[in-house]
Amino acid sequence: MSSRAARWVRVGLPPVLAAFIAIVAWEAWVAVREVPAYLVPAPSAIVRAFTADPARYALAARTSMVEALGGLLLGSGAAFVLAVAMAHSRPLERALYPLALLVKVTPVVAVAPLFIIWFGFGTLPKMLVAALITFFPMLVNAVTGLRSVDPAAHDFMRTLHATPLQVFRMLRLPASLPYVFAALRISVPLCIIGAVVAEWMAGDGGIGQVILIANGDLDTAALFAAVVVLASMAIGLTALLALLERRLLFWHESSERV
Amino acid sequence: MPVTTAPALVVRGLVHRYEGEAGGLLALDGAELRLAAGEFVSIVGPSGCGKSTLLRAGAGLIATSPGTVEVLGGTASQACAAHVLGLVSQDPGLLPWRTVEANVALPLELTGGPPRGTLGGIAEAARALVQRVGLERFAAAYPHQLSGGMRQRVALARALVHRPRLLLMDEPFGALDELSREELCLELLSLWEQQRASVLFVTHSIREAVLLSDRVLVMSASPGHMVDEVPIDLPRPRTLAAQEAPSFAAYVHRIRAALGAPSTSTAHSTGDPA
Ligand SMILES: Nc1ncnc2c1ncn2[C@@H]1O[C@H](COP(=O)(O)OP(=O)(O)O)[C@@H](O)[C@H]1O
Ligand SMILES: [Mg+2]
Numbered sequence: 001m002s003s004r005a006a007r008w009v010r011v012g013l014p015p016v017l018a019a020f021i022a023i024v025a026w027e028a029w030v031a032v033r034e035v036p037a038y039l040v041p042a043p044s045a046i047v048r049a050f051t052a053d054p055a056r057y058a059l060a061a062r063t064s065m066v067e068a069l070g071g072l073l074l075g076s077g078a079a080f081v082l083a084v085a086m087a088h089s090r091p092l093e094r095a096l097y098p099l100a101l102l103v104k105v106t107p108v109v110a111v112a113p114l115f116i117i118w119f120g121f122g123t124l125p126k127m128l129v130a131a132l133i134t135f136f137p138m139l140v141n142a143v144t145g146l147r148s149v150d151p152a153a154h155d156f157m158r159t160l161h162a163t164p165l166q167v168f169r170m171l172r173l174p175a176s177l178p179y180v181f182a183a184l185r186i187s188v189p190l191c192i193i194g195a196v197v198a199e200w201m202a203g204d205g206g207i208g209q210v211i212l213i214a215n216g217d218l219d220t221a222a223l224f225a226a227v228v229v230l231a232s233m234a235i236g237l238t239a240l241l242a243l244l245e246r247r248l249l250f251w252h253e254s255s256e257r258v
Numbered sequence: 259m260p261v262t263t264a265p266a267l268v269v270r271g272l273v274h275r276y277e278g279e280a281g282g283l284l285a286l287d288g289a290e291l292r293l294a295a296g297e298f299v300s301i302v303g304p305s306g307c308g309k310s311t312l313l314r315a316g317a318g319l320i321a322t323s324p325g326t327v328e329v330l331g332g333t334a335s336q337a338c339a340a341h342v343l344g345l346v347s348q349d350p351g352l353l354p355w356r357t358v359e360a361n362v363a364l365p366l367e368l369t370g371g372p373p374r375g376t377l378g379g380i381a382e383a384a385r386a387l388v389q390r391v392g393l394e395r396f397a398a399a400y401p402h403q404l405s406g407g408m409r410q411r412v413a414l415a416r417a418l419v420h421r422p423r424l425l426l427m428d429e430p431f432g433a434l435d436e437l438s439r440e441e442l443c444l445e446l447l448s449l450w451e452q453q454r455a456s457v458l459f460v461t462h463s464i465r466e467a468v469l470l471s472d473r474v475l476v477m478s479a480s481p482g483h484m485v486d487e488v489p490i491d492l493p494r495p496r497t498l499a500a501q502e503a504p505s506f507a508a509y510v511h512r513i514r515a516a517l518g519a520p521s522t523s524t525a526h527s528t529g530d531p532a
Contacts, residue, residue: 152351156416159317159345159426160368161338170364174355251354251400 041221046228049221057210061229064206067123067195068233071130072187076138078131080180083142087172088164093143104136108194112201121202130194134187138180145179146172178252181245188237192230207233264331266424266456267293267316272325274311285311286322287481293424293456300459300467301475302513308482309460313428316458317345330423337424341369344422344455346430350413352401358412359384359397365420373421387415391445407438411445418449425450425457432462440498443469451495464517468492468509469500476516486516 023043029035030042037045050057082100086093108129115125149171157167199208207226214222269291276283285308293299301309315322318334329337337343352361363384366372372383388397391411401409410430417425431439443466450457461467467474468490476486490509492500500506 150349150351152347152349153353154351155314155317155319155347156345156351157364157368158319159338159343160341160365160420161335162368166368170367171353174353251402253402 038218038220041224045221046224049219050225050228057207057225057229060205060207060210060226061233063123064192064195064199064208064230065233067126067198067206068130068191069237070123070127071132071194072134072184072191074127075131075134075191076184076187079135079138080142083139083146084168086139087143087146100136100139103132106132108133108197112198115198116202121204125202126195126198126206129198130191133190133194137186137190138183141179141183142176145176148179149175178249181241181249184241185238188241189234192234192237196230263295265292265328266295266297266330267291267458268326268328269312269316270326270328272312272315272322272327274308274315274320274322284481286315286325286483288483289325289477290484291316291458291475293458295423296454296456297473298450298457298459298471299473299475300461300471301477302461302464302467302517303477303482304479304517305462307477307479309477310428312477312482313426313458313460316424317343317426341365341420342423344417344420344425346410346413346417346425346427348429348432350401350409352409352412352416354401357398357400358393358404359388361401361412362387362415362419364416369420373419384419387419388412390449391415405438407434407442410434410438410442414442414446414449418453418455421453421455423455425455427457427459429460429462431466439463439466444498446470447496464510464513465501467513468506469496469498474509474513476513478518486513488513488516 027043030040041049082096086096111132112125112129115128119125119128149167153171154167157171162170195206196208196211199206200212203209203212207230210226211223214220214226269289272286272289272291273284274286275281276285289308289312291299291312301312303309311320314320315327316329316334318327318329318338327334330340330342332340353364356364359381363380366380366383372378372380376383376386385394385397388394391414393408393411393415396404396408401412404412410433414430417427431442434442447470457470459467459470464474471490474488474490475484476488477483478485488509492503492505
């Protein structure tokens with residue numbers, strides 16, 4: 001128990017201390033140099049902007065979170081299903097890989113307006129933008145992961161006449177998990193970016209809209225507050241993911257590090 | 259069971275070519291092999307002479323032609339479907355997300371239940387084998403928590419839990435230190451005395467082959483074929499003391515000569531022909 005507390009102090013204290021020092025320095029710099037608030041607001045001003053209407057930020061964060069998470073599930077889920085097919089068939093992989101690459105190189109900012117034209121102003125077009133941006137990392141990682149089976153284990157299962165479904169369930173799927181988590185770690189910040197970019201185009205809710213309005217008002221403190229909320233969302237999701245990963249991948253060598 | 263009298267493995271005129279540039283590589287050219295029911299046969303030969311290829315053909319893992327592979331009177335894939343094969347490779351090939359016991363239970367999950375004639379279910383049968391290889395204290399451990407020798411013990415238990423009739427072993431102890439090797443050899447012998455499966459054992463250690471086998475086949479490279487066959491007439495059950503017998507040294511000497519290696523009179527080397 002105490003060694004665990006000691007670990008928290010050792011791992012958690014340095015970044016907290018660094019952040020604290022940076023915030024104090026920032027506050028001091030703004031005060032001493034009298035930097036105008038519309039250029040760089042002091043940390044205290046950002047906190048005040050947030051506490052003036054926390055419900056507004058919370059509501060916007062919830063909207064963005066639903067879009068981002070929905071997109072993540074949709075995009076990663078579709079990519080994983082496609083990866084299962086591609087991992088089992090080289091011809092299918094060769095046929096679909098260029099199309100997947102096309103999805104990857106298409107800038108989201110270019111397709112977001114299209115999605116809004118096609119699907120209106122609701123949650124759906126934003127989810128789709130978030131889905132699109134998370135699709136490729138999962139596809140590439142999952143195909144690699146599903147193929148990363150231990151040949152000796154695979155041979156053993158083959159000598160016992162294991163069906164493709166058994167090989168998938170008992171060997172490929174668990175073997176792919178480290179790669180799936182690697183993809184999710186990349187995708188968590190991406191899906192938030194996707195949702196916010198889509199909100200800029202449609203501007204009817206979410207943190208993206210808060211940023212748009214704050215920008216129009218030259219309310220830099222509110223803008224900063226929105227950015228902090230976004231960052232907190234990404235950090236929270238990443239932490240949740242790390243927790244899940246430690247649970248599920250205790251057997252994998254990557255969990256030995258830290 | 260009438261099939262018991264069928265030879266465990268018969269290989270005739272086996273040719274295998276690996277695809278590649280310049281016509282590929284001829285790994286086996288007319289390999290012959292006959293393994294009687296209940297027999298323990300080792301294959302020794304220099305690295306790259308086609309031992310693994312031969313064993314994989316016997317397990318139905320690669321298609322070969324021309325030539326025939328007959329496992330317990332049927333084809334290799336029929337043998338796989340009948341769940342009568344046990345495989346141990348040089349890499350243990352355990353599932354890292356499964357405990358020792360769950361790894362050993364894998365064949366029973368694939369075959370749909372514990373072997374006939376045993377009491378209890380899959381878990382009991384797996385636990386019995388885990389105990390049999392001396393790992394009961396590690397039944398709930400994961401592979402990454404075990405030493406190399408212990409992992410290979412798990413692989414051995416997993417290969418035997420469904421009571422296969424033919425056990426195929428490809429340099430199973432090759433990556434282990436001398437002490438673990440001897441220990442596992444004895445373990446294997448005692449399991450074999452008990453289960454009486456036929457064993458095809460590939461190794462590059464001459465002494466290991468002599469200690470374990472009824473017969474040692476000597477293989478030569480490019481392309482792979484048999485060059486000698488040495489029946490080992492040492493009393494069973496064997497212990498490490500068998501290595502002290504004068505005939506043991508003579509067997510080692512003869513096999514080394516067949517391999518074409520410089521024939522030193524020191525019978526105490528580990529006998530690696532490479
Ligand atoms: N998958 C493969 N593709 C091409 N060549 C191979 C392959 N596997 C083995 N070989 C070659 O075939 C020969 C025999 O290999 P192998 O049966 O593994 O020999 P051994 O087990 O006796 O060391 C070697 O020359 C090896 O390089
Ligand atoms: Mg080999």
